[in-house]
Structure formats: structure tokens, C-alpha cells
Amino acid sequence: MSRFIPRIALNILLTCALLLTSLPTIFTPQKIRAQNSSPDFDFTHLTTADNDLPIPSSSVQQTASLILDIDKDGVNDFVIASRRPPPGPSLVWYRRTIDDWERYVIDSEPLDIEAGGDYWDIDGGGDLDIVMGGDSRSNQIWWWENPAPNFSPNTEWTRRLIKNSGGNKHHDQIFGDFTGDGKVELAFWNQYAGLSNGQVRIIE
Ligand SMILES: [Ca+2]
Ligand SMILES: [Ca+2]
Numbered sequence: 464m465s466r467f468i469p470r471i472a473l474n475i476l477l478t479c480a481l482l483l484t485s486l487p488t489i490f491t492p493q494k495i496r497a498q499n500s501s502p503d504f505d506f507t508h509l510t511t512a513d514n515d516l517p518i519p520s521s522s523v524q525q526t527a528s529l530i531l532d533i534d535k536d537g538v539n540d541f542v543i544a545s546r547r548p549p550p551g552p553s554l555v556w557y558r559r560t561i562d563d564w565e566r567y568v569i570d571s572e573p574l575d576i577e578a579g580g581d582y583w584d585i586d587g588g589g590d591l592d593i594v595m596g597g598d599s600r601s602n603q604i605w606w607w608e609n610p611a612p613n614f615s616p617n618t619e620w621t622r623r624l625i626k627n628s629g630g631n632k633h634h635d636q637i638f639g640d641f642t643g644d645g646k647v648e649l650a651f652w653n654q655y656a657g658l659s660n661g662q663v664r665i666i667e
């Protein structure tokens with residue numbers, strides 16, 4: 464489970480960085496020194512508001528982010544999920560280039576994606592695939608097949624259904640070996656599945 468710890472921390476940092484884009488009057492300096500960190504360690508604040516990054520979607524609700532190395536070049540990329548309204552790409556990734564971030568569309572269709580998401584090589588093809596779950600308007604969980612090495616900014620990934628029944632709302636998913644048999648399962652919350660606080664379910 465140790466692999467999840469740094470990734471979760473990075474996800475939190477990324478989410479905070481994206482949230483900060485809505486607070487330009489507070490965080491106008493481009494360099495933000497991290498509290499309680501080495502004096503030589505700085506964050507660089509990039510924002511779509513200043514065109515440092517392309518906007519992810521016409522949607523005004525960016526609900527989930529993931530950090531993973533999609534193209535397997537040894538450098539992390541990141542994913543942004545959005546939900547309606549208004550319509551727009553529901554899932555994009557930002558590919559790290561030598562000195563910039565390039566936006567690639569994973570899925571142009573509008574989906575009601577909830578906060579959460581995770582990644583794993585679901586099909587065993589040697590590249591990391593992505594999972595997201597539906598919000599309170601959706602009973603679906605989806606996964607997208609990484610098309611590596613055939614990437615282009617407008618080449619969308621194949622989306623497949625993991626769940627299309629039962630209760631709505633799936634706020635968080637995570638891959639792990641929860642049964643201790645050496646094989647990875649997918650666990651997810653299903654908040655509207657019937658119990659007062661929803662249910663945690665595991666799919667092998
Ligand atoms: Ca990469
Ligand atoms: Ca794969």
C-alpha cells in the first residue's frame with residue numbers, strides 16, 4: 464500500500480494548486496515557498512487564469528485529479544476530470560513536455576464524474592489505465608484504456624463500464640490487494656447504495 468501514500472500527497476497538492484487558481488487575489492506571486500520546508504524548495508504556481516496551462520474543459524466543475532506517468536517516460540503527467548454542466552471534455556490529461564504541459568483529450572463526452580478516481584494496468588497491457596465513478600446522478604463506474612504508445616491530443620481513449628446498476632454516487636475508488644492473495648482488486652464507495660453511509664464494495 465506504500466505506493467498510495469506519496470501519490471495521495473501529490474494529489475492533494477495538485478488539487479490545492481488547482482483550487483488556488485480561483486483565488487488570484489491571494490496568491491498573486493508566482494513563487495510560493497512551502498511552509499516548514501527547505502529554504503531551497505519552492506513551488507511554482509501555474510494557473511489557467513494566466514494561460515500557464517490550457518483549460519481542461521468548458522465545464523466549470525473540475526471534480527477529480529490523478530497524477531501518474533501515462534506515457535511511461537519516467538515523468539509524471541496528470542489527469543483532470545470534469546462534470547456537467549456545461550458540457551465539455553469529461554476527462555483530459557496533461558502531458559509533461561520538456562518545459563510545458565500539453566493537454567490531451569481522454570473523453571470528450573460529458574459525464575457526471577464524482578471526486579475520486581484511481582489508476583492501474585487493468586488490462587495487463589503494460590500501461591496505466593484510469594478509473595472514475597459517477598456522482599449523485601449516476602450509477603456508473605468507468606475505466607479508460609490507455610492507448611500507449613498511440614497518443615495524440617485528440618485521440619480519445621476507449622471507455623468501458625465497470626458498473627451500471629445499483630445505487631448512484633461513487634465518491635472515491637482505490638486499487639489494492641485487499642484480500643491478501645497477491646491480486647489487485649478495485650474498492651469504491653457507493654454512497655447511495657442503501658445504507659446510511661453508503662457501502663464500500665470490492666470488485667476482483
Ligand atoms: Ca509521462
Ligand atoms: Ca493497460
Ligand SMILES: [Ca+2]
Pocket residue numbers: 588590608609610611
Ligand atoms: Ca494499453
Ligand SMILES: [Ca+2]
Pocket residue numbers: 639640641642643644645646647648
Ligand atoms: Ca487480492
